Amino acid sequence: MLTIALIAVPLLMSGLIFVLGQKLARQLALLAGILQLALTVFAAIQLKYGNTSILTFQQNWIGPLGIQYHFSLDGLSIILALLTAISAPLIVYSTFNRTFKSPHVFYGLIWLMIGSMMGAFAAGDAFIFYLFYEIALIPIYFLILIWGSGDDRPKVTMKFFVYTMFGSLFMLASLLYVYAHTSPKTFGFEAMYQAGQSLSVLEQGLVFAGIFIAFAVKMPVFPFHTWQPSTYKAAPTAGTMLLAAIMLKMATFGLIRLVLPMVPDGLAEYGNWALVISVIGIVYASLLAMAQKQFKLLIAYSSVAHVGLISAGILSTNAEAIQGGLFEMLSHGILAIGLFFVYDIIETRLGHDQMDKMGGIRAVNPTFAFLYFIIVMGSVALPFTSGFVGEFLLLLGLSQYSLWLTIFGGLTVVLGAVYMLRSFQMMMLGPENTNTSGFTALTRQEKILLSIVVILVVGLGIFPHPIMDLSNKAVETLLANIR
Amino acid sequence: MEKLVSLIPVFPLVGFLYIIFLGKGLSKNTIGAIGSGAIFLAFITSILVFTTQLHGANPTIVKVIDWITTPKFDIDISFIVDPLSTIYLLFITGVGFLIHVYSIGYMHEDEGFNRFIAYLNLFVFFMLILVLGDSYAMMFVGWEGVGVCSFMLIGFWYKDMANNDAAKKAFIINRIGDLGLILGMCMIFFHTGTLRYDDLFISESAASGLHGWDLHLAAIFLFIGAMGKSAQIPLHTWLPDAMAGPTPVSALIHAATMVTAGIYMVARSSAIFSASDVASDVVMWAGILTAILGATIALTQNDIKKVLAYSTVSQLGLMFTALGMGAYSIAVFHVITHAFFKALLFLGSGSVIHAMGGEQDIRRMGGLKSHLPITHITFLIGTIAISGIPPLAGFFSKDQIIAVAFEENMIMFVLASVVSALTAFYMFRLYFLTFRGSFRGTHEQEHHLHESPKVMTIPLIVLAVLSIFGGFMGFPHAVGHAMHVPHWLDHFLENTVEMEVLDMSVGTESILMILATVIALISMYIAYTKYMKNGELALEDDEITSSTHQTLASKYYIDELYEKIIRRPVDAIAQFARNVVEPKIIDELVKQVSLIPSGLGSVAKAAQNGKLVMYVLAMIAGLIILLSTLI
Secondary structure, three states: OHHHHHHHHHHHHHHHHHHHHHHOHHHHHHHHHHHHHHHHHHHHHHHHOOOHHHHEEEEEEEHHHOEEEEEEOOOOHHHHHHHHHHHHHHHHHHHHHOOOOOHHHHHHHHHHHHHHHHHHHHEOEHHHHHHHHHHOHHHHHHHHHHHOOOOOHHHHHHHHHHHHHHHHHHHHHHHHHHHOOOOOOOOEHHHHHHHHHHOOHHHHHHHHHHHHHHHHHHOOOOOOOOHHHHHHHHOOHHHHHHHHHHHHHHHHHHHHHHHHHHOHHHHHHHOHHHHHHHHHHHHHHHHHHHHOOEHHHHHHHHHHHHHHHHHHHHHOOOHHHHHHHHHHHHHHHHHHHHHHHHHHHHHHHHOOOEHHHOOOHHHHOHHHHHHHHHHHHHHOOOOOOHHHHHHHHHHHHHHHHOHHHHHHHOHHHHHHHHHHHHHHHHHHOOOOOOOOOOOOOOOHHHHHHHHHHHHHHHHHHHOOHHHHHHHHHHHHHHHHHHO | OHHHHHHOOHHHHHHHHHHHHHOOOOOHHHHHHHHHHHHHHHHHHHHHHHHHOOOOOOOEEEEEEEEEEOOOOEEEEEEEEOHHHHHHHHHHHHHHHHHHHHHHHHOOOOOOHHHHHHHHHHHHHHHHHHHHEOEHHHHHHHHHHHHHHHHHHHOOOOOOHHHHHHHHHHHHHHHHHHHHHHHHHHHHHHHHOOOEHHHHHHOOOHHHHOOHHHHHHHHHHHHHHHHHHOOOOOOOOHHHHHHHOOHHHHHHHHHHOHHHHHHHHHHHOHHHHHHOHHHHHHHHHHHHHHHHHHHHHHOOOOEHHHHHHHHHHHHHHHHHHHHHOOOHHHHHHHHHHHHHHHHHHHHHHHHHHHHOOOOOEHHHOOOOOOOOHHHHHHHHHHHHHHHOOOOOHHHHHHHHHHHHHHHHOHHHHHHHHHHHHHHHHHHHHHHHHHHOOOOOOOHHHHHHOOOOOHHHHHHHHHHHHHHHHHHHHHOOHHHHHHHOOOOHHHHHHOOOOOOOOOOOOHHHHHHHHHHHHHHHHHHHHHHHHHHHHOOOOOOOHHHOOOHHHHHHHOHHHHHHHHHHHHHHHHHHHHHHHHHHHHHHHHHHHHHHHOOOOHHHHHHHHHHHHHHHHHHHHHHHHHHHHHHHOOO
């Protein structure tokens, strides 16, 4: 029941905001976030004490097709539920410095999206997963189209929409293929795993390819990433945060939920290419990040680089990498919110995000520079920040698959430092200039939000254990079912 | 008593947090007292913990909390108390304390005073984590932490972009090393299933699970980490640039403590390195080449801090040469004596720079002896100590490296002796040009010359005393045996690191000691004749005619080389990716492959026509109905 509540609350709140909205939209939206966070923490505690019965829900929906309402929070999905519940109020709060036209639609769409992503994370049935995975696209499409910036955004959003839909078709085909091998017919994960594992290795390899292409577009992984920077750029900051912090995690989480246990032999035998492109993507995106002059694009490409490592790591199929992947999803989400908010702060003050026209912000606003520095450190994966735990475990896991890929992918350690420090130096350091000398102090809202992010980044870096403890057993079970 | 160890890093951490968050209205002296007080408490606690190790106690692991936990990989935040970690504790907190005190005077006029003391505290915190961590992963926490502090302190004066560039360079080059270290950890974990020292070396010897090329490669990866942190060829270029930071930083981080982390790590991994002859040879050769490179460049530098920086590079090289030859405890010995005299020399140079109003060029100095008597005498002691003249500290440690080389590898013996001769020469060159002869600066500077305040000179005096007597902790083996003076340090470390047993007669050892002394004295005499008796001065930049001199003065053009073969190509590739590959190839490919049905465009139109609200409402309603059918 609790799990249903975690999906129902966002959807109901979305409806409520939409109906009641005009005036109270943002307050209601924030309230929803706090409610969601409280419920999720409660769910995590239940899980920790083994009270799993209230975390599962199962009931027939379309009986003849074996489609069920099946939702469950286990050690894996709880991490994503936490990510969603932490991100949601932060994202909503990050918008408090702006006013939006039709705020009830804006915040209603945000919560609609959060609800559907939550549905995908908590799905216990492949069909339900697919359904929510797709539904989440619609609100973000409108968020970008209506509240985004740039005249080309109808084109950009269309590219985004069609591209990801197009990718999903491959997943649908793959899922249906596996579904056809279940008996009795069902989309339930357990049965799908069995059916998948009973396929021949070649079939598994093809099914894997189909699903991976869908996820590769969504994450995105090189060379399927070209929709992403332009979409991030066009989207309003809150939309970008939703995309980067939560939405892409449906794909990385899907790798753990759908791919590893369903087609393990196909992945092992024919999946090498996916690891290779993921790793190429790490380096390629890092290089692109180095070449950017606009801060938002730099963050966009750095996200591609980080996600490439998550993808490669998870596909290497071992406990270290899966744990690292889960933790990195959480960490990346928080850092993405921090980074895009830093972008927002700069953009609202200077009217642009051209890094070469900045410099000296630290001299004018040392608090801001200090907070940004810690976020930078998190995103270059410094130990005792959340970024390290995930990245280190992912590399540790990937190295068990291939040392060469690890060396190549590990370049993110160096290149990440290059582009992140470059951004810090170009924007914050040096003497102030005419552009930045009027850089005003942080508002209360900005200070609070950045401080929360920074506390989370450092706190999770020093105390990752309670989180990892939630997923340890589930990861072991997952791997045991594969071997 | 061992349990106290978890307090040690807490002191500087609290100091840091207190100054950053609550230090705003406090006076500089209060801030200084908090900062150095924190380190002093850590020092006292370190002594207490150290005493537990004096009589051969077993290594103790003190767990603080769980950290990263996965089914197999399971790392706690916990500390190891054993001879190697405690001896490092002592000199980090001891020398660290002196440098904190000195900084109160040195940075007194700086507007960033609070920030400076806070960063120094944070640095000491991470340095302590580095040596106290009970696993490679925990060591890595300190390892990267000190790197960030180094970054913040090199670029301390951040309005000057040159400082920021130096800071960034240091961080990025270190990161290349860190990648090596990460890969080393990956390999160790893959082959042994653990990263804890206890499992690898102490209670069990899981490290023996590494064989053949896996072993060599793992050790070489670890060493790449050391190359970054300890500035060994080819990753040495950041250290001289790091002198952009305030001088106490150069003394603490870039001479006494952080840069010796690489030696600590290799010594900690002595079971791995001693099993790998390939890696040991790599370490030895990289070390000796770096030693020579540093010493030769130091001959021609005219910036007082740059001379000391290249000297540090060179001395670190000697330490790695020792490590490569299996003399782990002797390398650690040299780390400690070097910490004393190099911190002394840097702080002395700071005192000089302070008196000269920021001038660092020794061509503008001279004759400072009478104006800065305490700085002069302590600097001279440091110079004698580093030159390897008995009975000062540097003599004992360096002589033992040379003695090992004599036993192990004649080439190393010759090269190490050459380095030793060069060291004595460039150090006395520096000394004579700075303190002797006549003053060559401006009148204004001369008028302004003054000895530094007590808060700065007392640390100098303490370090000078340590530089004189510090060597006695490691009295030469054979001679010591004959005289019944034990090699205390070797004895202390013998269960912690692999030991090189020197089988040398009293006669051989004595002759080597005499030889080393004579070499140092001759070098000193040459420097004396050249710069004192004949009164030669260092050449101005445009007076350099010899191409060898030019090459050395330009640091073998290595920076220029890296610029040409690494930095610019990488930037060019990045630009190419941005301007050509991404838009013209990848995106184009996507467009070709995906046949976008034009009909889908109508969705967008529907949205713009204001049907959006209906659309969304319908969707929400649908979803809610979907969910509610089941409740």
